Amino acid sequence: MIKNILFSLSMLFIASCSSYNSIDTFYNAHKNDNHVTAVRVPNFMLSLISNISPxxxxxxxxxxxxxxMQFPSKTAKKTTFLNKQMNSITGNSFIEVYRKNENLKRNIVSIxxxxxxxKEILIYNNNNEKGSFLYFNGNFDPVKVREMAKNNQFENLGNNLINQINYSTPRIKQEQQ
Structure with a gap:
């Protein structure tokens, strides 16, 4: 009986530790922070966003x-904290396709x-002023992903995504009326 309880508690502890290092946990922990832009794209908007580029x-x-998600990162302490959190998310099960470190600045593409x-693509950028991540979950061609990372095509994708969502949202509201 005690062994079963200890086993259950240890499994719960392991599960809670591993879930802390997930994109879901990071997103939920920071989406309500001050000066944060957080977007989780619903399925109906995916087709609208696909028109950003080929x-x-x-x-x-x-x-x-x-x-x-875009978040403030104006101090060295905050930047270091965010960089460590992203490293813990990608450190175990992601493969880094691209990384550029310049002091505390980061540009990382992991899959x-x-x-x-x-199955998953995570693009993390932090320039000591603001940080951001762009996350995709689905089925993607690894050759295409590596090519996009090599050609720095992921770098401005977040800004393009926000611009497209801002552009599409009024149009969706008008179409629903």
Whole structure:
């Protein structure tokens, strides 16, 4: 009986620790912070966003979950904290495709693969003024993802995403009336 309780408690502890290092936990922990922009794109908007560029179209067609978050990172302490949190998320099960470190500034593209398919893409940027991440979950061509990372095509994707959502939202409201 005691062994079962101890086993259950240890499994609960392990599960809670591993879930802390997930994009869901990071998103939920920071979405209500001051000066944060957090976007979780509903499925009906994925088709609208696919019109940003041909690259986005090739990604969006296979996307099940798309999130973007931009947050302030104006102090070295805050930047270090955010960089450590992202490192803990990507450190265990993601493969870094691209990384550029300049002092505390970061530009990282990480993926999670299953067999010959990329299942998750996480793009993290932090320039000591603001940080951001762009997260895709779906089924993606690894060659295309690596090509986009190599050509720095992920760098401005977050800003383009926000601009497209801001552009599309009034149009959606008008169409619903």
């Amino acid at each position: 690259e986005m179209n090739s990604l969006i067609g296979n996307t099940r979950d798309l999130r973007y 999670r693969e299953k067999k010959n398919t990329v």
